[in-house]
Amino acid sequence: MERKTAAGMELSDIEALLASLGIDKRYSRRLLYWIYRRGIRSFAQVNDIPKRVLTILSEQLETGLSSPMASESSVDGSVKYLFTTRRGLAHETVWLPDGNRSTVCVSVQSGCRMGCHFCATGRNGWGGNLTAGEIVNQVISLPHEVTHIVMMGMGEPGDNIDEVIKACRIFTAGWGLAAGRSRVTVSTVGVTPSVMRLLTETECNITLSLHSPFPGERSRVIPAEARWPFAETLDLLRNYDNRRKRRFTVAYVMIRGKNDSDRHLEEMKRLLTGTGIRVNLLPYHPLEGDDAMCSDDSVMARFNHELVISGISASIRRSRGEDIAAACGMLAAKKREKKTGRD
Template identity: 40%
Template sequence: MSEKKRLLGMTLNELKAVAAEAGLPGFAAKQMADWLYKKRVSSIDEMTNISLAKRNWLSDSYEIGKVPPVDFQKSVDGTIKYLYPAGPGNFVESVYIPTSDRATLCVSSQVGCKMNCLFCMTGKQGFTKNLSANEILNQIQALPENDELTNLVFMGMGEPLDNTDELFKVLEILTAPYGYAWSPKRITVSTIGAKGLKRFLDESDCHLAVSLHSPYPAERLSLMSVEKAFPMHGVLDLIRQYDFTHQRRVSFEYIVFKGLNDSVQHAKALAGLLKDIPCRVNLIRFHAIPNVPLQTSDLSKMEAFRDILNDRGVTCTIRASRGEDIFAACGMLSTAKKEKENK
């Protein structure tokens, strides 16, 4: 018996094709979208403005495709890491981060990652597959705290701009009137500077976050092999061609490693590198991962680093560290689950 196709994650145009296949009028696609993305139903039977006969026909070949998390870990600070199935033997994580004024979800886009950054647990898994639009959106739709969400960050497992086709389907559904109808200002896509960056800048109004981690190309290459294929200076030159002074915002992520990239010299070089780009720099404490010698920088060093950038006109903040007691660094929970399943 062939596997049923999943409606969750389909765009309006894709739903129109389903409606045509079922012999339904064109407006039925909008009805299905309402049930999927506004009412968030779990079964085709709940689509009561579609005839019973057509619902039965749809159910023979299709399902909603909303799958609950299979595991979770909750931190003392309220952060919750959820684990979702992503095909046989595969799992991905999303991290729910509530604060006093917002609730943010970090969403995964791949099982594993091709980029193999030195400091990233997901990269140690190697690359298995791109997530489908269904598997990406399911992390949002099946989230127990879905009604509380105010912001989304594509900063979980994987490189979002290495999976652009499926990412763009999800961004369309999240922002289109037929879907979630979210403002793009509630969504940030994080990247290390992959091949899909220009497409994202041309086609999306969502915010952009770029991982830098060093102002020096050779040192960045030692941390991130992507520097060879997509050099930092080329990424920054591309960003300079776009307007980040109004609706859309660009920020730069900078994980601070003890004795490696936390010096006064690094801070001054980073300020010089970014001085002509309207942006924010987020300093991030390193979450230690197994078999990696990198260490977390001292808070006093991070504060001095922040102050140098602010004094030189580059807005800089230290991001509050969340979920350390549950190993909130991406890839930890999914790696443990996969190893357990393979025993």
């Protein structure tokens, strides 16, 4: 009989399992503490639950946690890790230290189906969805302290929304990792029904990928625009009762001569002024075979300045780990090549 995995379970899941085994549910929170806070690989490491209980559990349950298979370190201290699931789904995680702040960027899929023009992950093919446990494992199994979690790695959260929402709850719940709700961010192209669920079922921050304020242009960069227009998703955020002060952000990758004109700037101001939505301007990193270039620093600075004086909170986010992230998805791609014998 295949055992269930504890990583990815919520408190109600563990309580139901223990009840089915005739075990007092008071052990539920202790068990989740050992999984989510201590990152145990075996129930033999637990020292405050009776051995008879652990023996019964071990027959039905395994921790489901695993260490990364490989890593690459950047000169700036960032580290990229490669994980793989039991199903053979390779996925990457990046740890980004910055003073007292330590951010981990996790993947939600192996590959991606969105087909965004300048995304390397989609070029590596589609593998499959990650489970909530596999998403959470990327945080628990790193040899670093983590203060912030962003779902901005491989895959589109809106295309795996059930598992993403479950992972968000595990990240923020007191019985889980107990990360503050303001320290967990989900980045999406704007799959509108999924954004609605993130708003109603989680308290995480949300970042929307824009990259052009004009629907026709955006659909060429982000094909999902044709099915889920940015304007519809923006309306959801505008109309959301944000008394809890969740952070909503627009990510805008700046490409020279493509989306950095005065026309783009004015339309962004029209769309976002008065919404309370922040803007992160990001430099574009060309992919292999792509002749597009990043906007000049002066252009990015002017864009940022004009947004700020219009009342929009904006900032330029410089990339970290460029020497390892310039080819995002390459560790996972190498893993797939070995598996298929293409090395």
